[in-house]
Amino acid sequence: MRDRDLVFEYDTSHGYALLIITNQKNVIIQKAVKQFMRKFNDLNKEKLKEINNFGQLIDVSVFKNAKGL
Numbered sequence: 860m861r862d863r864d865l866v867f868e869y870d871t872s873h874g875y876a877l878l879i880i881t882n883q884k885n886v887i888i889q890k891a892v893k894q895f896m897r898k899f900n901d902l903n904k905e906k907l908k909e910i911n912n913f914g915q916l917i918d919v920s921v922f923k924n925a926k927g928l
Contacts, residue, residue, distance in 0.1 A: 868892050873900055874911040898928050 864884035869876040877896060881888055900907065902924055910917055 866892055868896060870896055870900065873904075873907040875907065875917060895928055899925055902928070 862882065864881050866879040866881060866884055866888055867876060877892060879888065879892060899922075903922055906921060
């Protein structure tokens with residue numbers, strides 16, 4: 860993974876993280892990640908709360924609605 864940057868954002872309120880591998884980390888990518896996480900949280904608030912309450916691993920198949928974000 861030479862010449863790659865990592866963008867890592869952790870949402871403490873919902874207990875999940877997003878990891879992006881990119882060729883160059885910049886303000887546009889970081890802003891897009893934060894915007895995605897905000898929309899994802901709004902769209903899946905109840906599912907995330909349920910997963911977080913039970914300390915479960917996340918099954919990404921239940922988040923098919925995030926594809927359009």
